Amino acid sequence: MGQLLIPVLVGVTSMAAYLVGAKGLRLSHGCIHKAVRRMLDCLGVTLIFLGVNLGTAVIVILAARVLTREFLSLYLVADETLLVLSLIQALIFQGWRDLSGPNVSRP
Amino acid sequence: MRPLQMGALGRPRRMVWADLCPLLGGVGLALFLVSAFTPLSNLLSRPMGGPSALEPAEAIVVLGGGVMPNGVLSNSSMRRALHGILLHRKGLAPLLVFFGPVRDSGPAEAEVRAELARALGVAPRVILAAAEPRTTREEALRGSVLLQAKGVQRILLVTDAYHMRRARTAFEQAGFEVLAAPTHDLSSGVFRPGERLALMRRVVEERLARLYYGLAGYL
Numbered sequence: 001m002g003q004l005l006i007p008v009l010v011g012v013t014s015m016a017a018y019l020v021g022a023k024g025l026r027l028s029h030g031c032i033h034k035a036v037r038r039m040l041d042c043l044g045v046t047l048i049f050l051g052v053n054l055g056t057a058v059i060v061i062l063a064a065r066v067l068t069r070e071f072l073s074l075y076l077v078a079d080e081t082l083l084v085l086s087l088i089q090a091l092i093f094q095g096w097r098d099l100s101g102p103n104v105s106r107p
Numbered sequence: 108m109r110p111l112q113m114g115a116l117g118r119p120r121r122m123v124w125a126d127l128c129p130l131l132g133g134v135g136l137a138l139f140l141v142s143a144f145t146p147l148s149n150l151l152s153r154p155m156g157g158p159s160a161l162e163p164a165e166a167i168v169v170l171g172g173g174v175m176p177n178g179v180l181s182n183s184s185m186r187r188a189l190h191g192i193l194l195h196r197k198g199l200a201p202l203l204v205f206f207g208p209v210r211d212s213g214p215a216e217a218e219v220r221a222e223l224a225r226a227l228g229v230a231p232r233v234i235l236a237a238a239e240p241r242t243t244r245e246e247a248l249r250g251s252v253l254l255q256a257k258g259v260q261r262i263l264l265v266t267d268a269y270h271m272r273r274a275r276t277a278f279e280q281a282g283f284e285v286l287a288a289p290t291h292d293l294s295s296g297v298f299r300p301g302e303r304l305a306l307m308r309r310v311v312e313e314r315l316a317r318l319y320y321g322l323a324g325y326l
Contacts, residue, residue: 002298002299003144003298003299003300006300007144037129039132040128040129040130040132040133040136041125041128041129041132042128042132043131043132043133043135043136044127044128044129044130044131044132044133044135045128045132046132046135047131047132047135048128048131071241073241073242074316074319075312078308078312
């Protein structure tokens with residue numbers, strides 16, 4: 001039962017948000033698919049930023065080991081903050097794409 | 108209508124980019140959900156430890172697991188240290204070797220663990236603490252210098268189960284006969300989504316570490 005708490009909780013609040021959007025705010029049903037796709041798009045950009053950040057960090061650490069006497073552990077890059085910062089980078093990048101007019105690629 | 112640019116294969120470039128990101132996001136989301144809400148991480152981590160071989164040896168070697176600058180051992184480090192001390196108290200080997208460097212500042216992990224062992228009744232003369240090695244490979248190389256000078260060949264190697272395979276290979280290459288003594292296997296006791304994600308992260312980290320050791324010629 002404990003394992004189901006989080007999925008059930010998120011399911012219930014998602015349903016509540018759907019009802020508020022559809023009934024209270026009169027949002028379009030057809031736009032949900034576009035919203036999910038936009039979310040997946042943003043998640044994909046987040047993963048690209050995360051991959052680039054991780055790859056760059058590994059190169060910097062290995063270079064620092066070779067070029068200096070300083071020892072930096074590769075485990076330094078395994079930090080949750082990098083994921084959050086990559087998400088922030090992706091949100092800003094996506095916002096920039098959205099605000100830059102219709103000639104910019106978007107799903 | 109927005110203009111489309113054609114790629115080398117005649118496919119619109121913008122369509123490729125527009126499809127790639129949602130696809131990548133979908134794969135990432137699916138992996139996240141599967142990792143958090145199914146036993147996938149438990150299954151993937153299970154074969155990483157291998158069986159325990161608790162037999163008499165000439166030394167118990169406890170690998171580093173992390174210490175905070177204020178001298179508090181990480182969970183992993185404490186688990187490994189206590190496992191090593193218990194094996195010594197059971198009489199499986201006369202020597203107890205602790206590894207673990209200084210992190211940023213403060214005391215060395217090896218010294219903190221040696222102090223813990225002394226406080227738990229282990230005789231100071233049987234404890235060796237080595238704070239210089241910073242990686243698994245360096246621990247194996249330092250271990251060979253420290254122990255083979257004392258004629259030690261057969262060791263009980265203590266580390267987390269998911270780390271054992273790489274550590275065991277490193278110590279075998281340094282000339283030891285290794286008996287695996289992994290701390291308890293986390294794969295069987297992890298059920299909450301956050302714990303499963305943490306376990307998956309360890310599995311991925313260890314597989315990447317093995318890949319790195321392989322590429323560097325350490326394995």
